[in-house]
Amino acid sequence: MKTRTGPIVEVRNIYKSYRRGTQTVPVLEDITFDIQEGEFLALMGPSGSGKSTLLNLIAGIDKADSGTITVGGIEITSLSETELAGWRATNVGFIFQFYNLIPVLTAFENVELPLLLTGLSRSGRREHVDLALKAVSLSDRADHYPSQLSGGQQQRVAIARAIITDPTILVADEPTGDLDRHSAEEILDLMERLVHELGKTVIMVTHDPRAAGKAHIIKHLEKGVLNSDVHSEDTL
Amino acid sequence: MFILKILFKNAFRHKLRTSLTVLGITIAVLAFGLLRTVVGAWYAGVEASSATRLVTRNAVSLVFFLPISYKEKIRQVPGVTEVGYSDWFGGVYKDEKNFFPNFATDAKTAIDLFPEFIIPADQKTAFLRDRKGAVVGRKTAERFGWKLGDIVTLKGTIFPGNWEFVIRGIYRGAQKSTDETQFFFHWSYLNESLKKTAPYRADKVGWFLIGVKSPDVAPDVAVTIDKMFKNSLAETITETEKAFQLSFISMTEAIVVVIRLVSFIVIVIIMAVMANTMAMTVRERTGEYAIMKTLGFGGWHISGLIFGESLVIAAIGCASGIALTFPAAKAFGDSLSQFFPVFIVARSTIYMDMAAGLIVATVAAVFPIWRAITLRIADGLRRIG
Ligand SMILES: Nc1ncnc2c1ncn2[C@@H]1O[C@H](COP(=O)(O)OP(=O)(O)O)[C@@H](O)[C@H]1O
Ligand SMILES: [Mg+2]
Numbered sequence: 246m247k248t249r250t251g252p253i254v255e256v257r258n259i260y261k262s263y264r265r266g267t268q269t270v271p272v273l274e275d276i277t278f279d280i281q282e283g284e285f286l287a288l289m290g291p292s293g294s295g296k297s298t299l300l301n302l303i304a305g306i307d308k309a310d311s312g313t314i315t316v317g318g319i320e321i322t323s324l325s326e327t328e329l330a331g332w333r334a335t336n337v338g339f340i341f342q343f344y345n346l347i348p349v350l351t352a353f354e355n356v357e358l359p360l361l362l363t364g365l366s367r368s369g370r371r372e373h374v375d376l377a378l379k380a381v382s383l384s385d386r387a388d389h390y391p392s393q394l395s396g397g398q399q400q401r402v403a404i405a406r407a408i409i410t411d412p413t414i415l416v417a418d419e420p421t422g423d424l425d426r427h428s429a430e431e432i433l434d435l436m437e438r439l440v441h442e443l444g445k446t447v448i449m450v451t452h453d454p455r456a457a458g459k460a461h462i463i464k465h466l467e468k469g470v471l472n473s474d475v476h477s478e479d480t481l
Numbered sequence: 482m483f484i485l486k487i488l489f490k491n492a493f494r495h496k497l498r499t500s501l502t503v504l505g506i507t508i509a510v511l512a513f514g515l516l517r518t519v520v521g522a523w524y525a526g527v528e529a530s531s532a533t534r535l536v537t538r539n540a541v542s543l544v545f546f547l548p549i550s551y552k553e554k555i556r557q558v559p560g561v562t563e564v565g566y567s568d569w570f571g572g573v574y575k576d577e578k579n580f581f582p583n584f585a586t587d588a589k590t591a592i593d594l595f596p597e598f599i600i601p602a603d604q605k606t607a608f609l610r611d612r613k614g615a616v617v618g619r620k621t622a623e624r625f626g627w628k629l630g631d632i633v634t635l636k637g638t639i640f641p642g643n644w645e646f647v648i649r650g651i652y653r654g655a656q657k658s659t660d661e662t663q664f665f666f667h668w669s670y671l672n673e674s675l676k677k678t679a680p681y682r683a684d685k686v687g688w689f690l691i692g693v694k695s696p697d698v699a700p701d702v703a704v705t706i707d708k709m710f711k712n713s714l715a716e717t718i719t720e721t722e723k724a725f726q727l728s729f730i731s732m733t734e735a736i737v738v739v740i741r742l743v744s745f746i747v748i749v750i751i752m753a754v755m756a757n758t759m760a761m762t763v764r765e766r767t768g769e770y771a772i773m774k775t776l777g778f779g780g781w782h783i784s785g786l787i788f789g790e791s792l793v794i795a796a797i798g799c800a801s802g803i804a805l806t807f808p809a810a811k812a813f814g815d816s817l818s819q820f821f822p823v824f825i826v827a828r829s830t831i832y833m834d835m836a837a838g839l840i841v842a843t844v845a846a847v848f849p850i851w852r853a854i855t856l857r858i859a860d861g862l863r864r865i866g
């Protein structure tokens with residue numbers, strides 16, 4: 246994967262609309278852009294502008310009406326549902342606004358969950374999970390259930406779950422949207438470290454300028470149209 | 482392992498709802514088991530009946546009698562080894578509610594014809610010797626605390642008067658399914674009294690009991706006997722004891738059909754309750770299933786989780802229902818022993834309980850599974866936010 250050249254994500258002429266009753270509501274119109282490997286990209290825009298929709302398309306959990314998306318050399322827009330599921334399992338790490346941990350599983354088990362789909366042995370899985378929890382400084386909370394953790398801690402568990410399979414891209418939809426400022430800072434620092442220290446590619450939807458400030462590149466989505474790149478320094 | 486944990490934990494996440502559902506299944510399985518056992522008890526006499534015994538009765542109806550003189554004629558039929566006869570006495574012990582079947586019978590042949598009634602040899606002799614002697618089943622003896630030598634008075638309903646008997650024998654059943662509630666005494670005792678008080682009723686019997694060499698000659702013997710009495714004053718119907726018992730039951734067959742029907746309706750109702758529980762459960766967890774799908778888990782995993790959860794709930798309910806069926810059937814059988822001398826939970830009933838549990842679990846899971854599988858991830862996630 247590292248030998249491949251060119252952008253890690255190529256979005257080409259994406260159109261997406263939703264049906265609302267008899268009406269067709271266009272959400273994304275002719276979106277085209279690239280993301281380079283190791284880049285930290287923030288996607289901004291007003292509520293309802295289609296940020297989540299675009300992120301979902303790149304992450305392979307929704308289908309575009311037309312256009313192509315290529316991630317890590319694979320044209321995901323032409324994969325079947327089943328192929329997409331397999332692709333997501335190893336290529337995408339997800340971080341959501343509301344953490345979305347499984348409440349009946351401990352922090353350890355939540356992080357372990359994606360590894361069940363790999364051929365990894367029990368001890369192999371344990372090793373990986375230990376490392377991931379350590380990376381998010383939660384080794385001492387491995388046996389806690391989500392309800393026993395603060396929002397910030399839960400989001401760190403979610404990040405550990407997202408990186409556990411060493412995915413090609415990390416997608417985050419408003420990862421700090423539900424957190425207080427201090428916890429948000431922690432999460433953003435953690436994401437920065439993932440980019441800088443581990444060379445991860447991160448695509449983050451946010452409408453918090455402070456969060457966007459951590460990114461290398463900020464893209465604005467307005468009424469389904471993408472505005473030209475803005476460098477983070479300019480927005481602050 | 483991991484999946485099992487999720488599944489069990491999920492099943493008990495909503496403790497009250499799961500407990501109520503489990504309780505519902507327990508009661509449904511219990512009711513189903515008891516109702517089926519009642520039906521089984523109804524047919525117990527048929528099941529236990531012998532294939533080498535024939536019954537000859539009046540062709541018109543059981544309440545019409547046959548002349549005792551038929552006995553010698555029946556004896557002549559090739560294949561017949563023994564001929565006995567009985568009358569339904571219909572005596573009441575103190576109170577109507579103390580019902581147990583009682584017969585006047587030809588004592589000697591009765592003992593030979595019913596090897597499944599086990600009577601100690603000395604009691605047999607004592608019974609045969611005493612004109613007023615009677616033999617009673619273990620259950621009825623225990624019920625009224627009768628011991629050997631006790632004098633028991635039955636009030637006649639068909640044959641008026643107070644009839645005194647001496648308990649000379651207590652029999653026990655050779656099998657679990659043998660009726661241990663019967664009471665029988667010498668037909669000659671009844672007949673002698675009738676000769677004095679109601680001579681027109683004397684020398685008549687309710688039915689003949691016929692022993693045959695082997696089950697395969699039974700049909701021919703039956704035909705020969707009935708032919709013999711064709712165009713006589715009292716035409717006969719001869720059939721195997723099994724058919725005879727069935728003809729008794731057929732009078733009440735409608736009730737049995739209703740009980741069977743109700744037992745299945747109970748299962749259908751609990752199916753609806755369980756389906757509702759699973760539908761609510763899965764609806765609440767839409768977001769979680771969306772997450773698992775996002776992480777790459779497929780339809781099979783999700784189906785397994787939902788079906789497994791349904792199965793856990795159904796299995797717990799079913800197991801407790803089955804466990805409770807035995808003591809309940811015992812209590813039921815004890816208090817209703819006069820109506821159901823044999824009240825045993827059949828193995829087939831347990832298998833049907835299990836099958837019902839499995840079907841309930843499956844049916845309840847089908848719709849939720851379909852919903853979870855067809856759920857679009859983006860929609861599922863949207864619900865959380
Ligand atoms: N499943 C859906 N059905 C109908 N409309 C939808 C659906 N998902 C999103 N939309 C609409 O598409 C638009 C963009 O939504 P979204 O991508 O969630 O916006 P953002 O994340 O930028 O707030 C909104 O108007 C939203 O109502
Ligand atoms: Mg959004």
